[in-house]
Amino acid sequence: MSRKRAAPKRGxxxxxxxxxxxxxxxLALKRGTLESAVPALALPAVILLASWLLPLLFPxxxxxxxxVSFLSGLGILVLYITDPSLALxxxxxxxxxxxxxxxxxxFVRLHSRRSGWAMILGVLGLTLLCxxxxxxxxxxxxxxxLDIGALSFQPSEIVKPVxxxxxxxxxxxxxxxPCLLFSALCLLLLMLQKDLGTALLYFAVALLIWWxxxxxxxxxxxxxxxxxxxxxxxxxxxxHVRRRVEIWIDPWKDYQNAGYQLVQSLVAIASxxxxxxxxxxxxxxxxxxxxxxxIFSAVCEQFGLIFGACVLSVYALLIWRSASxxxxxxxxxxxxxxxxxxxxxxxxxxxxxxGVLKLIPLTGVTLPFVSYGGTSMVSSFCLLGLIQGxxxxxxxxxxxxxxxxxLGT
Amino acid sequence: xPYVSAELYEVISLAMRYVxxxxxxxxxxxxxxxxxxxxxxxxxxxxxxxxxxxxxxxxVLRGSSELPENTCLPVGREGVLGSVRGCDLFVPCPGVRRxxxxxxxxxxxxxxxxxxxxxxxxxxxxxxxxxxxxxxFPLCHGGILAVGDAVLRLHVFTGLQTAPQGTDNPMPESVFxxxxxxxxxxxxxxxxAQPVPQVQHPAQGSPWVSPQExxxxxxxxxxxxxxxxxxxxxxxxxxxxxxxxxxxxxxSE
Numbered sequence: 001m002s003r004k005r006a007a008p009k010r011g012x013x014x015x016x017x018x019x020x021x022x023x024x025x026x027l028a029l030k031r032g033t034l035e036s037a038v039p040a041l042a043l044p045a046v047i048l049l050a051s052w053l054l055p056l057l058f059p060x061x062x063x064x065x066x067x068v069s070f071l072s073g074l075g076i077l078v079l080y081i082t083d084p085s086l087a088l089x090x091x092x093x094x095x096x097x098x099x100x101x102x103x104x105x106x107f108v109r110l111h112s113r114r115s116g117w118a119m120i121l122g123v124l125g126l127t128l129l130c131x132x133x134x135x136x137x138x139x140x141x142x143x144x145x146l147d148i149g150a151l152s153f154q155p156s157e158i159v160k161p162v163x164x165x166x167x168x169x170x171x172x173x174x175x176x177x178p179c180l181l182f183s184a185l186c187l188l189l190l191m192l193q194k195d196l197g198t199a200l201l202y203f204a205v206a207l208l209i210w211w212x213x214x215x216x217x218x219x220x221x222x223x224x225x226x227x228x229x230x231x232x233x234x235x236x237x238x239x240h241v242r243r244r245v246e247i248w249i250d251p252w253k254d255y256q257n258a259g260y261q262l263v264q265s266l267v268a269i270a271s272x273x274x275x276x277x278x279x280x281x282x283x284x285x286x287x288x289x290x291x292x293x294x295i296f297s298a299v300c301e302q303f304g305l306i307f308g309a310c311v312l313s314v315y316a317l318l319i320w321r322s323a324s325x326x327x328x329x330x331x332x333x334x335x336x337x338x339x340x341x342x343x344x345x346x347x348x349x350x351x352x353x354x355g356v357l358k359l360i361p362l363t364g365v366t367l368p369f370v371s372y373g374g375t376s377m378v379s380s381f382c383l384l385g386l387i388q389g390x391x392x393x394x395x396x397x398x399x400x401x402x403x404x405x406x407l408g409t
Numbered sequence: 410x411p412y413v414s415a416e417l418y419e420v421i422s423l424a425m426r427y428v429x430x431x432x433x434x435x436x437x438x439x440x441x442x443x444x445x446x447x448x449x450x451x452x453x454x455x456x457x458x459x460x461x462x463x464x465x466x467x468x469v470l471r472g473s474s475e476l477p478e479n480t481c482l483p484v485g486r487e488g489v490l491g492s493v494r495g496c497d498l499f500v501p502c503p504g505v506r507r508x509x510x511x512x513x514x515x516x517x518x519x520x521x522x523x524x525x526x527x528x529x530x531x532x533x534x535x536x537x538x539x540x541x542x543x544x545x546f547p548l549c550h551g552g553i554l555a556v557g558d559a560v561l562r563l564h565v566f567t568g569l570q571t572a573p574q575g576t577d578n579p580m581p582e583s584v585f586x587x588x589x590x591x592x593x594x595x596x597x598x599x600x601x602a603q604p605v606p607q608v609q610h611p612a613q614g615s616p617w618v619s620p621q622e623x624x625x626x627x628x629x630x631x632x633x634x635x636x637x638x639x640x641x642x643x644x645x646x647x648x649x650x651x652x653x654x655x656x657x658x659x660x661s662e
Contacts, residue, residue: 012439012443015432015436019432019433022429023429029413029418063440063444274430275430276430279422279426303426303429304430306430307429310430310433310436313437317444397462398458398461401462402458404566405457405460
């Protein structure tokens with residue numbers, strides 16, 4: 001990218017860095033210690049450095065990087081209000097996530113047309129999904145966590161980029177059978193883990209990738225009908241699904257028990273008003289699971305609904321940009337890869353924000369790049385890396401075309 | 410750090426709410442403007458490169474009333490050839506199915522064709538079906554593709570390399586500016602196997618002809634007796650459709 005084109009995007013990174021400087025600076029005033037001033041300098045410095053240095057090392061899209069740094073920084077800022085140690089962990093997870101992004105982007109560039117990799121990754125992914133069923137730890141009703149020594153992670157998060165890669169590789173070669181088999185096995189294993197939110201996400205993404213690859217509306221209609229039938233069946237056979245729907249319809253009926261999470265979330269969002277209660281004021285820790293699933297409620301409480309709408313707009317811009325990358329891709333595989341990754345991020349954000357705002361029944365998924373959780377952060381960055389890899393290939397192809405056009409004149 | 414009382418902090422924090430909301434809106438607007446600017450820049454760049462994303466074009470040697478002869482169809486790096494408008498290569502001719510075959514460009518080899526199940530095609534006379542290995546029969550510069558009743562000829566843009574017909578290895582650098590006889594030829598039996606006009610480097614002295622502008626001499630067209638190629642045909646006119654007109658006529662949808 002030319003220096004002339006890169007400069008405005010660095011300006012956006014500067015704006016993001018200034019926002020976090022002000023945010024952390026304000027919190028440092030509240031705490032009044034020297035240590036509390038460190039994040040006010042460190043995080044903006046990291047954002048500026050990443051936006052300047054990373055694109056020099058690797059052909060990354062600066063705009064995507066700036067948008068994601070805004071979302072990640074926002075998560076760290078909200079976590080810092082209630083528990084600085086969580087914010088520190090989240091910063092470390094962001095660092096690992098950045099490395100994962102570079103790895104997945106490089107992987108796309110190096111092994112973009114090897115369907116053999118899809119098979120290897122698919123088998124690895126299924127093995128990972130099997131582990132929680134056998135040795136998993138139950139948390140919030142789902143047996144989807146795995147403890148290996150001091151390390152605790154969610155395999156279903158790691159398998160997300162694998163699912164996108166495998167489906168894109170197989171669908172681009174019109175290999176229907178492995179595609180169907182892999183998607184069905186993933187869904188089955190997630191159902192066995194009782195991780196219904198992630199299962200819903202996997203199903204939606206697989207169906208949309210399938211539709212994009214085939215271009216057939218009947219496939220989409222059949223998938224939606226199948227999904228609808230499965231949802232009705234689940235409602236009648238699983239008590240917790242029925243309870244989720246009842247909470248969604250009327251959370252106030254049992255607001256001290258089943259509906260407590262949603263009611264607290266709605267109260268927090270309402271108390272924030274248009275401009276929020278003020279950073280560091282209010283009671284974000286009164287929202288249950290405010291660090292992960294309900295972090296959007298905490299953001300709205302602290303910064304207000306206008307800012308909440310801005311966060312939603314940032315997600316919309318992220319998806320739009322990724323869709324542009326997918327549309328400009330030269331190969332079907334790359335297009336499906338970028339669009340599948342964008343769909344994962346977008347649908348996940350929609351599921352949890354919609355749930356928190358009581359637009360749809362609540363499902364336990366994290367808000368990409370914002371919620372606390374190392375696995376979720378690394379997985380989201382991996383998906384971003386897939387998009388970045390395709391974008392860099394697109395840019396190279398366009399430069400190649402310009403070169404060929406010069407040869408032809 | 411200076412000590413700030415709780416009351417003072419509350420006042421500052423309440424005031425800063427508006428600053429944060431302003432920053433939020435500013436970041437979104439800035440990102441939106443950058444995205445639009447990028448979009449505009451990309452569009453203007455693509456306007457200057459009308460052939461971006463394509464590797465060449467398939468010239469119709471024999472088509473139908475909907476697909477006149479000498480029409481050129483831009484060929485992307487990957488796509489589907491079929492008789493519906495949604496296909497990347499729209500060939501509305503009898504015998505061509507809705508989605509007839511998939512094609513993919515492989516650098517150093519050529520255009521690989523994968524007919525769908527129950528569909529067939531002929532590359533330079535060699536008949537392909539869904540079980541054929543497409544790498545054995547790459548369509549190279551000047552190669553003839555027969556699909557249904559349509560007969561098309563591939564012109565690869567300058568700078569892209571293809572392998573000679575029948576070889577499994579990528580072609581050497583000499584293909585880029587080939588010596589006589591190096592160019593991939595249509596594999597029609599001796600009478601029709603005329604050498605394709607060569608692409609020459611400007612440095613070689615002789616006037617350089619881009620593949621897009623190469624004329625198609627009638628004697629170079631495949632003979633009616635060629636295996637896999639239907640009845641004899643002759644182009645309606647010797648002149649090529651202009652690139653600008655072509656876009657309007659064939660790709661207006």
